[in-house]
Amino acid sequence: MVSKYKALTERLPLRPIKSEEELDAALAVASELYLKINSLNTDEEDYLDVLSTLIAQYEKVHHARDSNFTPLEHVKYLFEVNQLKQSDFGKLLSLPSGRASEIWNGHRDLTKTHIAILAKRFCVNAALFLPKVVVPTIETKNPDKKVASKVFSKIKKALDPLEPEQRQMVLESLGQYKQSNEPSE
Secondary structure (H helix, E strand, O other): OOOHHHHHHHHOOOOOOOOHHHHHHHHHHHHHHHHOHHHOOHHHHHHHHHHHHHHHHHHHHHOOOOOOOOHHHHHHHHHHHOOOOHHHHHHHHOOOHHHHHHHHOOOOOOOHHHHHHHHHHHOOOHHHHOOOOOOOOOOOOOOOHHHHHHHHHHHHHHOOOOOHHHHHHHHHHOOOOOHHHOOOO
């Protein structure tokens, strides 16, 4: 009996993606697996994880996104390249259609839970879905450590749902974080 993993690798071997045709084939298999995400066995989950990573690597190089995109623009871009529709958005996030439309149309923001689901589904850094944050800097020789500590605590709390590596990447992407300057709590 052939394992599901072996059947999948025979259908589409797990190799670096080198063309748009290979990307299309990979996206088709990933979409098919994702549609039955709740009933996948371990073999299928492992295959989907690796395939999603290969897709993300290809898209990072060949489909670079504008870093000035808003979180919603990132969502819409990912839905477009993965051939998903607005109706899939509500299903993915388990939202009623009205609430999904409000978010899709920019009338409501993504929640931490939505961000975590989207990051996992598309195998991207959760920072793509976070609004740009301007972190105030204190430009005095003796900064008020209480103010700095409060600002840092708020940032850390907002990033709590993220994995440690993702949290670090977000903080670094803000351009305001330096391990050596982290206020003591």
